[in-house]
Amino acid sequence: MKRIVIKVGTSNLSDGESIKVEAIERIAKCIAKLLEKFEIILVTSGAVASGYTKLRLDKSKIACKQALASIGQPLLLETYRKVFENYGILNAQILLCGHDFDSRSCTQNAKDTIEVLLSNKVLPIINENDALATAELKFGDNDRLSAHVAYYFEADLLVILSDIDGYFDKNPHKYPDAKLIGSIASIPAEKLETNYDPHGHFATGGIVTKLIAADFLIKRGKRMFLCNGEKLEMLEKFLIEDIQESGTIFGENK
Numbered sequence: 420m421k422r423i424v425i426k427v428g429t430s431n432l433s434d435g436e437s438i439k440v441e442a443i444e445r446i447a448k449c450i451a452k453l454l455e456k457f458e459i460i461l462v463t464s465g466a467v468a469s470g471y472t473k474l475r476l477d478k479s480k481i482a483c484k485q486a487l488a489s490i491g492q493p494l495l496l497e498t499y500r501k502v503f504e505n506y507g508i509l510n511a512q513i514l515l516c517g518h519d520f521d522s523r524s525c526t527q528n529a530k531d532t533i534e535v536l537l538s539n540k541v542l543p544i545i546n547e548n549d550a551l552a553t554a555e556l557k558f559g560d561n562d563r564l565s566a567h568v569a570y571y572f573e574a575d576l577l578v579i580l581s582d583i584d585g586y587f588d589k590n591p592h593k594y595p596d597a598k599l600i601g602s603i604a605s606i607p608a609e610k611l612e613t614n615y616d617p618h619g620h621f622a623t624g625g626i627v628t629k630l631i632a633a634d635f636l637i638k639r640g641k642r643m644f645l646c647n648g649e650k651l652e653m654l655e656k657f658l659i660e661d662i663q664e665s666g667t668i669f670g671e672n673k
């Protein structure tokens with residue numbers, strides 16, 4: 420069975436003020452369908468936004484963001500739990516730091532856990548352990564973490580859900596004539612250095628961290644699909660029927 424990592428960004432879950440339960444409901448509906456055909460690992464952001472609904476700490480300070488994530492993580496997972504329960508799907512939480520992947524034994528332990536969860540049809544939900552690590556809070560909103568998860572836990576594909584239809588030849592929020600690139604086999608080095616341009620209030624990554632994630636996977640023979648989290652029916656069509664109506668596939672077409 421093919422294994423897919425799906426990364427949900429803060430912009431997919433939050434309107435800047437609160438976590439949208441409807442968004443989690445749409446994601447759960449989609450994942451329930453995909454589970455008939457694939458093993459799924461979910462990487463989710465949204466802990467800081469979730470914590471902010473309870474306590475208005477200053478998000479410009481990194482320690483406050485860490486505290487907000489600590490408050491928000493259980494709230495976020497509680498929402499996921501309630502929503503997925505309606506589909507008979509049991510969730511598990513795994514919190515990881517980037518450097519966990521530097522240790523072979525840590526990676527292997529986490530992978531062993533994931534294998535048991537997946538073979539028992541449990542949905543692993545992964546986030547950065549923000550109280551200990553700050554990399555994804557500062558830059559990337561889990562784009563890099565999800566690429567590591569996809570590689571080290573041997574997924575066939577990473578799906579990044581964004582607020583945009585895919586990768587364009589230029590920023591579509593600035594240039595109305597920007598064209599969607601359906602597939603790209605490799606990322607030109609200069610694209611990995613461009614200043615990032617996060618669109619949403621909570622977003623920290625912008626397109627560059629997505630390109631870095633894609634580059635990491637392409638160089639290791641894996642693929643990534645970037646698509647709009649508001650258009651999950653297109654993701655289903657792509658994964659289940661192999662019909663691509665939108666989104667960008669990074670890596671060689673197989």
Ligand code: ADP
Pocket residue numbers: 428429430431560580581582583585586587588589590591592616617618619622623624625626
């Ligand atoms: P998310 O919060 O969904 O992870 P980000 O806001 O961090 O997404 O990054 C996506 C944003 O990157 C888009 O909404 C867009 O404003 C910006 N962007 C800049 N250049 C491009 C490009 N070439 N193609 C697509 N998006 C781009």
